[in-house]
Amino acid sequence: MFRTCDITGLKVDLRAERLIQLNAVMAVVSLLIGVIAALLLVLTRWQVVHLLPAEWYYRVLTLHGLNALIFWIVFFEIAGLYFGSTVVLNSRMSSPKFGWLALTLMVLGFLLVNYTILTGNADVLMTSYAPLQAHSLYYLGVILFAVGALVGVFLFFANLLIARKERTYGDSLPLFTFGLVAAAIIATLTLATGAVIYIPTLLWSLGIIKTMDAGVYKLVWWGLGHSSQQINVTAMIAIWYLGAFLTVGGTSINEKVSRLAFVFYVIGINVASAHHLLVDPGPSPAWKVFNTSYVMYIAVLASMIHAFAVPSAVESAQRRRGFTKGLFDWLKNAPWGNPAFSAVFLSIIIFGFIGGVTGVVNGMEQTNIIVHNTLSIPGHFKGTVVGGTTLAFMGATYYLIPLIFRKKIAFFGLAKLQPWVFGGGISLLAVSMYILGAFGVPRRHYDITFSGGPFTYTFNPATDFFWVLFAIGGIVTVIGALMWILIVVFSVFFGQSVRGPQDMQLQIASPPPPAKEHHGFEAPGTLTLTLLFMGVFLIFLLLNWGWLAAMWEVR
């Protein structure tokens, strides 16, 4: 039932390993669909090419959202949860049977959703806002997928209980698994909210329930929609800590702080969705201000804590190895040839500087007026979910391939380049989308020349330039993603087997020497970087508020 890993010395439950592999494969399949869809979308929105006809644009946009944002990430997370609760803890899978059940349900849901979309029965985009209606099988597919994922999450908790009872690890959970626990708690709440909204919607599509209130639907839907993004953020940050540890032996300067920040995520989630409703007619201003500020306090603060804790873990380890010259010697001498390291580091930078900064403007009651439903919104989450989460997951895979699939990484030279291509492309794409949105360009919109409408409107000519950057950014991102898929598929199916530590292309860092007593700062380089971040953040906020003040008056 077990093998002992000759590289890490950990016990690996073969039944868990198989489930991790299959979920990871499904994740890659989903990403591939999402990426192909992305290319078609970029070439359609860029008016110079304007590839797809209108109905296929909205169809492919629905396809892209569900595969790239839901299926890819959730399949990967389930694989991660099994990994974090069995391999990392030296423990066994509680119930492989239920693991197979979870996988079957999820695959069934995946197939139903993709089938209904591609046959034109679910042109409802990812949010499927009622009273916009899809075929019942679409909602059924979403429910099956969510129930499957929920079974997977419960298995994770069951695995933890077994590991605890059989005392397979020390007194406290490793930080990585602790982070996954936070993600799993959020996932449970989120998936439950999903049931609350999708089950009545299914009944409504079957004609059993007569009406769906648009406001109530949107409120509950975002209880699912945004919190599900917090699962991704939490899982991503768990991977940041894992990455710092594997690549340079970095550990939090103070684990108490890192763990507390994870707890903040769990507390701050339930109402985090409020910022999707800031310009809705339903909720009152007091409700909006309270809920978004609650998130400001707790979720944003937690993110800022992690944004310090992860790089400072790297810095502190590097300093203990002797890279102490100046502020950034530690960073210069980091293992940049290790794609997992560069992926994690780029993920931190992109998530913070692009996703984080823009997220706060989107999340403040008044400044939301500027960005709501413009291209800035997908620009923001290209920074968080794609440049942040997806890139971190890609980085983690470079360890997953040799350790779980027992294969060498094919095209290792290409792999070193891949995080840079993908991260560079997505940064360009996210920033240009955010700027286009600032010029008022709407999201989810087929034709910005409004052909066929009663009037035409021409956006600021500066947008032409940013559309070119958008197209370049989009294409480079797609290339970066395809590089990764090529490397992964080739390694797993045709790659050379790993026979022992000598075949390990990535280093697993040994712990750095213990710290010498010293006065002053633990991580001055990281402090400088985070202060720089704060400066950028405040300037960006100021610009947005100044701009808001110049608009028509409204109350």
Next chain:
Amino acid sequence: MALLPPEEGWYFKRVAKDEKMWIAIALVVCLALFFWMIVWHVYGKQNPSFTTYRTTPQEFNALTQAFIQKYKIGEEKGIPVVEPPPNSDVFLLGKMWAWEPILVLKKGQEYRFHISSLDLLHGFSLQPVNMNFMVFPGYDYVLTFRPTSTGEFYIVCNEFCGIGHHMMIGKIIVKE
């Protein structure tokens, strides 16, 4: 120690000086942002969501048609052009895939906009000022606007509302 249980006594280890500094700065910024949102409600002139009433598509359509009848001054491309007096109630209707009516307003005057939808969700996106609000069926969203610039403005729908969504564009004219 992300993969291993934390070292003995981790809970009692002192938080580093720079960590403390950073957390304090981040917390102060978070709190300041929260109070700033409230301050803007008092001193700022741009705040979303003032009042909302429940309505039905039929009722709202009737109100809009009565409003159009009362203040209609002409037609453009088959869409009624309406010039309501300052300080009055203005009705704007979104439906697949049009906005009704075209409005003529005066700069510097207040208008109580009632915005609703006959069918699906729509997005009210006023260009080029770039102000964005959601439009729901069944909800009469009342926003009091005071145009501060003159010219022709367009209302782009920015919430997906079916295949003709990209043709849904309306107009507001602001005169001196």
